[in-house]
Amino acid sequence: MSIEIPLLSVRNLVTTVSTATGPRPVVDDLSFDLAPGETLCIAGESGSGKSMTALSLMQLLPQPMARVASGSAVFKGRDLFTLPKEAMRQVRGNDIAMIFQEPMTSLNPVLTIGRQLIETITAHESTSLSQARQRALELLNQVQIPEAARRLQQYPYELSGGMRQRVMIAMALSQNPDILIADEPTTALDVTVQAQILSLIRKLQAETGTAVIMITHDMGVVAEMANRVLVMKDGRAVEAGPVRDIFAMPQAPYTQALLAAVPRLGEMTGTTMPKRAVRTWEQTAPKEVVDVDNLTVRFPIRSGFFGRVERRVHAVEGIGFKLYRGETLALVGESGCGKSTTGKALLNLVPFTGDVRIAGTHTQGLRSDQMKPVRRDIQMIFQDPFASLDPRMRVGDLVAEPLRIHGLATGSELTDRVAYLFKRVGLSADLLERYPHEFSGGQRQRICIARALSLSPKIIVADESVSALDVSIQAQVLDLLQDIQNETGIAYLFISHDMGVVEQISHRVAVMYLGRFVEVGTRAQVFDNPQHPYTKALIAAVPVPDPERAPKRFSRLTGDIPSSVRPLSYEPPTAIYRDVGDGHLVAELS
Amino acid sequence: MSELIAPSAAPRRPTRAGTVIRRLLRRPLAVTGLVIIAIVVIAAVFAPWVAPYDPGEQFFDGLTLEGAPLPPNGAFLFGTDLLGRDLLSRLIFGAQTSLVIGVVANGIAVFIGALVGIVAGYFRGWIGTILMRFTDLMMSFPALLLAIVLAAIFKPSLWIVAMVIAMVNWVQVARVIYTETRSLAERDFIEAERSLGASSARILWSHILPHLVSTIVVWATLGISTTVLLEATLSFLGIGVQPPTASWGNIIFENQTYFASAPWLVFIPGAAIILLALAFNFLGDALRDILDPTQQGRSA
Numbered sequence: 001m002s003i004e005i006p007l008l009s010v011r012n013l014v015t016t017v018s019t020a021t022g023p024r025p026v027v028d029d030l031s032f033d034l035a036p037g038e039t040l041c042i043a044g045e046s047g048s049g050k051s052m053t054a055l056s057l058m059q060l061l062p063q064p065m066a067r068v069a070s071g072s073a074v075f076k077g078r079d080l081f082t083l084p085k086e087a088m089r090q091v092r093g094n095d096i097a098m099i100f101q102e103p104m105t106s107l108n109p110v111l112t113i114g115r116q117l118i119e120t121i122t123a124h125e126s127t128s129l130s131q132a133r134q135r136a137l138e139l140l141n142q143v144q145i146p147e148a149a150r151r152l153q154q155y156p157y158e159l160s161g162g163m164r165q166r167v168m169i170a171m172a173l174s175q176n177p178d179i180l181i182a183d184e185p186t187t188a189l190d191v192t193v194q195a196q197i198l199s200l201i202r203k204l205q206a207e208t209g210t211a212v213i214m215i216t217h218d219m220g221v222v223a224e225m226a227n228r229v230l231v232m233k234d235g236r237a238v239e240a241g242p243v244r245d246i247f248a249m250p251q252a253p254y255t256q257a258l259l260a261a262v263p264r265l266g267e268m269t270g271t272t273m274p275k276r277a278v279r280t281w282e283q284t285a286p287k288e289v290v291d292v293d294n295l296t297v298r299f300p301i302r303s304g305f306f307g308r309v310e311r312r313v314h315a316v317e318g319i320g321f322k323l324y325r326g327e328t329l330a331l332v333g334e335s336g337c338g339k340s341t342t343g344k345a346l347l348n349l350v351p352f353t354g355d356v357r358i359a360g361t362h363t364q365g366l367r368s369d370q371m372k373p374v375r376r377d378i379q380m381i382f383q384d385p386f387a388s389l390d391p392r393m394r395v396g397d398l399v400a401e402p403l404r405i406h407g408l409a410t411g412s413e414l415t416d417r418v419a420y421l422f423k424r425v426g427l428s429a430d431l432l433e434r435y436p437h438e439f440s441g442g443q444r445q446r447i448c449i450a451r452a453l454s455l456s457p458k459i460i461v462a463d464e465s466v467s468a469l470d471v472s473i474q475a476q477v478l479d480l481l482q483d484i485q486n487e488t489g490i491a492y493l494f495i496s497h498d499m500g501v502v503e504q505i506s507h508r509v510a511v512m513y514l515g516r517f518v519e520v521g522t523r524a525q526v527f528d529n530p531q532h533p534y535t536k537a538l539i540a541a542v543p544v545p546d547p548e549r550a551p552k553r554f555s556r557l558t559g560d561i562p563s564s565v566r567p568l569s570y571e572p573p574t575a576i577y578r579d580v581g582d583g584h585l586v587a588e589l590s
Numbered sequence: 591m592s593e594l595i596a597p598s599a600a601p602r603r604p605t606r607a608g609t610v611i612r613r614l615l616r617r618p619l620a621v622t623g624l625v626i627i628a629i630v631v632i633a634a635v636f637a638p639w640v641a642p643y644d645p646g647e648q649f650f651d652g653l654t655l656e657g658a659p660l661p662p663n664g665a666f667l668f669g670t671d672l673l674g675r676d677l678l679s680r681l682i683f684g685a686q687t688s689l690v691i692g693v694v695a696n697g698i699a700v701f702i703g704a705l706v707g708i709v710a711g712y713f714r715g716w717i718g719t720i721l722m723r724f725t726d727l728m729m730s731f732p733a734l735l736l737a738i739v740l741a742a743i744f745k746p747s748l749w750i751v752a753m754v755i756a757m758v759n760w761v762q763v764a765r766v767i768y769t770e771t772r773s774l775a776e777r778d779f780i781e782a783e784r785s786l787g788a789s790s791a792r793i794l795w796s797h798i799l800p801h802l803v804s805t806i807v808v809w810a811t812l813g814i815s816t817t818v819l820l821e822a823t824l825s826f827l828g829i830g831v832q833p834p835t836a837s838w839g840n841i842i843f844e845n846q847t848y849f850a851s852a853p854w855l856v857f858i859p860g861a862a863i864i865l866l867a868l869a870f871n872f873l874g875d876a877l878r879d880i881l882d883p884t885q886q887g888r889s890a
Contacts, residue, residue, distance in 0.1 A: 347785045349781060349785060368789070369789075371787070375785065375786065375787035380782070382778050382781070382782055383778075384778060387777060387778035387779060388779050388782045389779055389782070390796075392797075392800045392801060392883060393796070393797075394883075401783075402787070405787050405788050405792065406787060435883040448782075451782075455786075
C-alpha cells in the first residue's frame, strides 16, 4: 500500500496558537503520508495536538487564535495551506470530509435530518430537490439507519447518539470524499454503539475506497481500525508505522508506556482479586457497609399547564445488593441504564423507594439534616473532574470544606489534615493556594478523591471517575484508589461503562440494563463465564488493543437500547434470577 | 512522581480586600472610574461649599436682555438655565439626588432582584413558582405606569421616588439571576457539595453567589443610567423630585424643548449621567475580572 503515490502528503506542519507569552506550537514539525484507501490512526492523549492536526488540514482552525505557521499538505498536486478560501471550501466536503466527536452538538437541533442532509448535498452539486431527497435516502440506508424514510422527517433530538453519528457519517459521505477525517467519532458513544459505528466505517471504507484519518485516544480502536499508526505527544510525532509493528514492537518509550497503561480485557483471567489487592478484608470480618433492597427510582415526566404526571422514567427498577468492607462492587452498563442514579440514590441525592442501609442507618426519606451524619460514611467521586470542583475556590479550601461542614477540624489541625490529604493523593501541599483550573484532569480527580477521603468514609461511590482521563493518568488514579482500599479497607461502588477498567479493579460485578441487574457475580464469574446475552455483547464490543485479532464481525444487538420511559399504568414484570453456581445470578430472559 | 510538579509557575496570591484594592489600582480604567465616582460623591456631599452659587437663585444677570439663558461664560462656567439659575451649581446639588437614585435606589433594586432570583432559582418548587409568577406579573405592567401609580399614592419626595424606582426595577434583575442560578444549581460541583452534606445556605453563599457576581455587577452598573433617567421621567411628569430641587434628570427634562437654542442645558447634565454610569461600569468590569480567579493573567 505504501508503494502507491500518497493521496495526501503532509510535510513539516507547524500549527501555533497565540498565548500571552507569544505563539506556542501545538503541532510541531509533523510529517506523514496517507495512501488511497488506507486508514491512518493518529493516536495520542489529550493535548497531543491530534485534533489540531485535523483542523489544520481542513483549514478550520479557530483563527486568528490558532494558525498554520509553516509546512505543506499536498493533496492532488495542490497545497491545501495555500489554497484560496473559495477553493478550500470546495475541497471541504467534496474531497475531504470530517466527522466530529460530539454527535449531539454537530447537528442543528431545529432542522430536520432530511433538510440538513439535502442542504449538504445541494451545497456542492446542483441537483433537483427530489434527486437530493433520493440521494439522502440512499445515504441513510448506506449508513444502516433503520426506517430511513421516516428519519428524514425527524429532528436530531428524536435520534439516539449512535443514530446521530450515523447521520453525521452520511453527511460526510454525501460527496464521495477521497479522505474522511474522523475526530474521536465514537468517544461519546456507548461501547456497543461504538462497535457498530466502527464496523460501519470499515464497511463503508471497503465499499467506497475512501481513505480515513482516524483520531483517537483509544488504543483498542487503533488496533481494530488502523493500517498505519501515528503516535503523537506534545504536538510531535513520537512514532509512526504499520499497526502490527507498533503494537508488537513499540520503539519509543512513550508508545511503550501508552500501550502498557491500556487495560486489556482478559488479562485478569484466572485470578479472583483486583490487580493490586494485597489482602482480603471480607474474610477477617465480613461486614456489610451497604445493604440495598428493592431500590426503585422513577422520575415523573410532567407536561401540560398543571404539570400533570404523564409518564415516568423507570431509571432503577427494584435492585438489591450488599457491599462489604474492603470490597469493590462494579456497576457496569451503558448510558441510561440507571447506574449513576443508583449511586445518587445511595447518597440520597434523588428520591427513591425501597430500603437502603448505609453503615446500619436506613436512609429512605431522610431530610438533608438527618442525612448529614450518614454522609460521613458515604462519599462520592464524580465523573468529570473539570465540572465537579467549584472553579472559584482554592483547592485547599475545597478539600477543607467537608471537614468544615461537619465541624471535624479547625485551625492548624484543619491545615495539617488538608496537607496530609494532599500528600495522600500524591499532590504537593504547596499547591493548596491554587485554583482548580490550574490543574490537569488527573490532578483534579486526585483533588476530588482527597475531598471524598477527608471525612474518612466507609464507602465511596465512584461514578465513572476515571472515564474522562487519559489512559496513563487513568491507570495512576486506579492504582491510587486501590492503594487506599488496601490501606483503609474502604468499600467502593465503582460505576463504569468500561469493561477493561472494571476487570482490573473489582471484586464483584453487577451488569445493569434498563434499570435492572441482568447478571451479578464475582468478577471471575462474570468475565470468565458470562451468561446473559447482554453481558456477552458488552464484553464482545470492547475494542481489543491487539491488531493480530481479526476485526470482529458484530453479531450484535443492532440498534439502540430501548427507552425506559413508560406510561403511568406500566407495571414492570418481576425479575427472576437463576443461580448458575456460587452466587452467580443471571436474570431470566422474559 | 511527575504529578507532584506544580502545573504552572503562577505566583500564589491570596485574594483579600487589600489585594483586591491593590490590583484595582493597577488598572487604568478602574482608576479612572474610581476618580470620577470620588469627584461626584465629594461634590454631592460638600455641595453647599463646592457650588459657586445657590442652586435656586435666579440671577438678574443670568439671562440675556431678551430673556434667553446664557451659554457657558466666565461668571457661569456651565451657563445658566431658563430661569437664570447657575447650571454648575444645580448640577452639583443635583448630584445628591442622582446619587441617591442611581446608587441607593438601584442598589436596592438589584438586591431585591438578586434575592428573588436566587431563591426562586435554587429552591424551585412552589416558592420558586410564586416568586417568578409575581415577577412576571410585575414585568407585564409598563414600568412607567406602575411608577406613576405608586408615586401618586404616596406623597412625592426624594425617598419615595427612590423606593418607587427600586420597586419597578428589580424585575429584570430577578429574571436574569433566576435563569443563571437555575443553570448553576444543576452543575456538577453543586451536586458534589450536596453529597458532602453542605447546607443550602452554604451552597448559596459560597458556591452560587460568587458565580453571580459578574452578572450582578453588570446589571448594577447598567441600572445606574436607566434609574437616573427614570427619575427624570417621573420628575418631568410632576411626580418625581419636586422643583426647585435639582436632579440631573429633571435638569434635562426642564430644558429639552430648548435643545436647539440652548444645547448646553441638555448636553452637560447628559454627559454627567453618562460619565457616572461609565465610571461605575469601568469599576464593575475591573471588579468582575479581579474576583474571578479563572480570569487571572488573561487581560490584566
